[in-house]
Amino acid sequence: xxxxxxxxxxxxxxxxxxxxxxxxxxxxxxxxxxxxxxxxxxxxxxxxxxxxxxxxxxxxxxxxxxxxxxxxxxxxxxxxxxxxxxxxxxxxxxxxxxxxxxxxxxxxxxxxxxxxxxxxxxxxxxxxxxxxxxxxxxxxxxxxxxxxxxxxxxxxxxxxxxxxxxxxxxxxxxxxxxxxxxxxxxxxxxxxxxxxxxxxxxxxx
Numbered sequence: 001x002x003x004x005x006x007x008x009x010x011x012x013x014x015x016x017x018x019x020x021x022x023x024x025x026x027x028x029x030x031x032x033x034x035x036x037x038x039x040x041x042x043x044x045x046x047x048x049x050x051x052x053x054x055x056x057x058x059x060x061x062x063x064x065x066x067x068x069x070x071x072x073x074x075x076x077x078x079x080x081x082x083x084x085x086x087x088x089x090x091x092x093x094x095x096x097x098x099x100x101x102x103x104x105x106x107x108x109x110x111x112x113x114x115x116x117x118x119x120x121x122x123x124x125x126x127x128x129x130x131x132x133x134x135x136x137x138x139x140x141x142x143x144x145x146x147x148x149x150x151x152x153x154x155x156x157x158x159x160x161x162x163x164x165x166x167x168x169x170x171x172x173x174x175x176x177x178x179x180x181x182x183x184x185x186x187x188x189x190x191x192x193x194x195x196x197x198x199x200x201x202x203x204x205x
Contacts, residue, residue, distance in 0.1 A: 007052070015056075032181065036189070039195050047205065064106065071116060073115060073119070077119060080199075089168065089169040090123070090166040091162060092118050093125070093130055093169070094171050096132040110172045113172075129158055129162055131157070132155055134154040157191045163188060166193050
């Protein structure tokens with residue numbers, strides 16, 4: 001597998017897992033649930049600065065290695081399958097990139113993760129279930145309030161027929177304050193999806 005050139009299977013197995021899919025009332029569930037109604041909030045790994053997981057995400061997003069997202073998504077999909085989550089979701093929707101950023105990067109790292117989970121969990125994903133209509137600045141150095149202001153009103157529904165009445169697993173690369181995911185979840189719920197759950201590659205501690 002091409003992803004093995006970036007991280008070997010042994011190293012991948014040594015990455016710090018959160019096990020949030022076994023801890024429903026985890027800290028990020030509590031954080032998001034207080035702002036928008038979600039069923040599950042999960043993350044595959046713990047994000048630590050200057051760590052292997054940070055390097056992995058950097059390679060995924062900025063070094064033209066979309067296969068990393070697919071590879072780790074497949075693993076997480078299998079973890080969720082084994083924990084009996086297959087029956088919990090109807091469709092997987094990635095947090096979208098603005099079209100200009102997508103063209104520059106050539107792919108959406110969250111969509112690659114969604115593709116992997118889709119294969120591992122055997123649930124379809126919709127690449128343009130959500131659309132980012134406004135280009136926003138990077139969230140990295142923003143305060144919690146500024147993060148929310150940066151993403152409010154920037155998303156809209158892309159395929160309404162794939163959203164209405166569905167139990168959606170919303171996926172992204174990393175969760176910090178949860179502002180982006182909250183904004184996406186509110187749009188999905190406002191347009192008639194049955195419920196929203198969240199899964200990310202990593203959660204900042």
